[in-house]
Structure formats: structure tokens, C-alpha cells
Amino acid sequence: DQQVKQNSPSLSVQEGRISILNCDYTNSMFDYFLWYKKYPAEGPTFLISISSIKDKNEDGRFTVFLNKSAKHLSLHIVPSQPGDSAVYFCAASPDNAGNNRKLIWGLGTSLAVNP
Amino acid sequence: EAGVVQSPRYKIIEKKQPVAFWCNPISGHNTLYWYRQNLGQGPELLIRYENEEAVDDSQLPKDRFSAERLKGVDSTLKIQPAELGDSAVYLCASSLVRVGEQFFGPGTRLTVL
Numbered sequence: 001d002q003q004v005k006q007n008s009p010s011l012s013v014q015e016g017r018i019s020i021l022n023c024d025y026t027n028s029m030f031d032y033f034l035w036y037k038k039y040p041a042e043g044p045t046f047l048i049s050i051s052s053i054k055d056k057n058e059d060g061r062f063t064v065f066l067n068k069s070a071k072h073l074s075l076h077i078v079p080s081q082p083g084d085s086a087v088y089f090c091a092a093s094p095d096n097a098g099n100n101r102k103l104i105w106g107l108g109t110s111l112a113v114n115p
Numbered sequence: 116e117a118g119v120v121q122s123p124r125y126k127i128i129e130k131k132q133p134v135a136f137w138c139n140p141i142s143g144h145n146t147l148y149w150y151r152q153n154l155g156q157g158p159e160l161l162i163r164y165e166n167e168e169a170v171d172d173s174q175l176p177k178d179r180f181s182a183e184r185l186k187g188v189d190s191t192l193k194i195q196p197a198e199l200g201d202s203a204v205y206l207c208a209s210s211l212v213r214v215g216e217q218f219f220g221p222g223t224r225l226t227v228l
Contacts, residue, residue: 004157034216043119043206043219044158089157102171103217105157 023090119220140209
């Protein structure tokens with residue numbers, strides 16, 4: 001049973017527009033969430049995280065929104081660039097205080113940003 | 116700062132053969148993880164070390180998989196004997212204790228024929 005769900009396997013966006021990647025979770029004990037980006041033949045790279053005490057975290061072009069009541073989070077990339085084309089993984093942790101030693105991963109969403 | 120180093124990057128073996136993967140984490144990172152990632156899936160944790168202690172190996176198929184981190188620095192993951200279903204990318208990651216993000220190596224792509 002998938003506890004972290006990324007229901008869109010792929011997304012295509014025009015350069016300069018907004019990319020919105022969605023993630024849903026089922027376990028109410030999750031209280032720390034992370035987004036990772038993965039290029040082919042490389043390991044995942046940490047992008048941005050959010051604790052359950054917040055509903056928004058922003059870092060440059062990347063913003064993560066958390067809706068705890070809906071058990072939903074989303075990653076917004078504005079503006080999207082061709083170099084953002086990668087697979088994006090949502091991950092969640094049942095530990096608190098940012099102690100993400102055990103991560104539960106989604107299946108990933110492949111983002112293509114077209115020039 | 117050097118990242119997580121893994122070797123080999125690629126390995127092709129026949130079923131029933133043994134195989135080993137090596138990982139050197141980022142200097143100073145106490146926590147080391149081995150993951151397996153199948154195509155179209157997210158990483159699946161196999162084992163987590165805090166220094167030299169394996170604190171979570173519940174997902175490690177212990178009949179054929181073994182791992183060690185003898186001096187609390189680098190680590191080796193072994194499969195013996197390998198099966199066709201073991202074909203995957205094996206990822207190593209490390210993190211500082213009590214810090215959020217995990218840093219991943221490039222992975223070893225294993226193909227079992």
C-alpha cells in the first residue's frame with residue numbers, strides 16, 4: 001500500500017510557466033516532507049522540505065505548500081526552466097524535528113520543461 | 116566538499132554469482148543508508164547505520180543480502196547469490212544525525228542475467 005502517492009507519472013510544461021507537482025499521503029503520523037530531484041544516472045538531490053508546523057516554505061524558484069487537513073502537498077516551480085526537467089520524488093518521514101532518518105517515498109513525477 | 120562516492124557504477128553478473136557494492140559517505144556523516152530503486156519506483160530502504168551500528172535492517176533480505184560498516188565510515192553491501200529480481204539501482208546516502216536531508220551517491224546499476 002503506497003503511503004506517499006504521486007498520481008501524475010509525468011508532466012509537461014512550457015519554459016517560463018509554472019510547474020505544479022502534487023503529492024498525497026495517507027499516514028497522519030508523517031510530519032516532515034521533502035522533495036528530491038533526480039536526473040538520469042544520478043542519485044536523488046535534495047530540493048526543499050517542509051515541517052508539518054508550516055504550510056509553506058519557499059526557496060528561490062521553488063515553493064512547497066502543505067495542506068495537512070487534506071494530507072496533500074505540492075511543489076511549485078516558477079518560472080520553470082529546461083534544466084528543471086527531471087524526476088521529482090516526494091518523501092515523508094514519521095519522525096519529527098526534521099529527523100528524517102526513515103523516508104517513505106512516492107513513485108516520482110517526470111517533469112519535462114519545453115523550451 | 117566531496118559527495119557520496121559509490122563503486123562500481125555499473126555491474127553485470129549472471130544469476131547465482133556474488134556481487135558487492137562499496138560506499139564512502141560524506142566526511143563526518145554518522146548516518147549511512149543503502150537503498151534499492153527499481154525502475155519507475157521510489158528508493159526502498161534496505162538498511163540504515165548510525166556509526167557502525169545497523170539500526171534499521173527490517174527491509175534487508177537477510178538470506179542473501181549482507182552489509183557492514185566496520186569502522187563507522189565506508190560501507191559494503193553484498194548479495195550472494197544474486198537473483199534475476201535483484202536487478203536494480205543500489206543507492207547509498209548519508210546524513211548528519213538530526214539534520215533533515217540525505218545526500219545520495221550516483222548509485223550502482225546492477226543487471227543480473
